[in-house]
Amino acid sequence: MGWFDTVEWPKDRDGCRWNSTADGGQVRVYLQGVGHVRVHAHRKVEGVVKTVSVKREGRRWFVVLSCDEVPALNLAETGGVLGIDMGVTSFLTTSDGVHLPNPRHGRRNADRLAAAQRDLARKQRGSNRRRKARERVAGLHGKVRRQRLDHAHKTALWLVRHHDVIAHEGLRIGNMTQSASGTVEAPGTNVAQKSGLNRSVLDAGWGVFLNVLASKAESAGRVVVAVNPANTSRTCPSCGHCAKGNRVTQAGFVCVACGFAGHGDVVGATNVLRAGLALLRA
Incomplete structure (x- = not known):
């Protein structure tokens, strides 16, 4: 457990199924061995879903889709x-x-990140406290990245x-x-x-x-x-x-x-x- 942060299914409907039970406005993804998982989709998925990846960042989980046949949204010319x-x-x-x-996101979060890393260094290897401290460090890095x-x-x-x-x-x-x-x-x-x-x-x-x-x-x-x-x-x-x-x-x-x-x-x-x-x- 904890060895891998990303799992990818190379083909939709082959061990996974996107939006498998989209009833009542709830978007879900089916993952083999896990079942149906509700997804908070931040926008409508365009095109045909080809691959599905599940990615972990700290305590957050993300579903990443790659799609084919995505329609182009050509904007009107501005002349600019x-x-x-x-x-x-x-x-x-x-x-x-x-x-x-x-915006200097990294610099603004540098003090909090340094404190979290110092706290991590003091924790005993293999302990639950070290695991939680590691998750806090990963969470801060993920926040800056987002x-x-x-x-x-x-x-x-x-x-x-x-x-x-x-x-x-x-x-x-x-x-x-x-x-x-x-x-x-x-x-x-x-x-x-x-x-x-x-x-x-x-x-x-x-x-x-x-x-x-x-x-x-x-x-x-x-x-x-x-x-x-x-x-x-x-x-x-x-x-x-x-x-x-x-x-x-x-x-x-x-x-x-x-x-x-x-x-x-x-x-x-x-x-x-x-x-x-x-x-x-x-």
């Missing part, structure tokens, strides 16, 4: 195009000057509803969050600062958001394009001059060639949009 610049101070900044705050996912879905839905074309930076998050500690022979520099930046990047959940955005855009008939992020925050949107000195601060941008001034993240988002539109025209 947008570039977005991802960051840790602002979760994202748009080319039209909107700054979306970074908060990030909820924020990603709401943000992506807002973007998709109001824009036909969305351009973003093609970020390699795995490379960006590599450790700077180095080796014994060649130790790294600014390790503490890089470690803090890595935590902030991972806490922002850029990868989760971009995956959700791509999925929602495909379902709604929108276009999402990823562009090379190199020099997008150093290039002047007015004259095209690119220089490291253009970015005077994290938020400040002043072109050393023509004097154009603006917010650095808005400049980056504007250049991302231009690069995205150029790719679509090519």
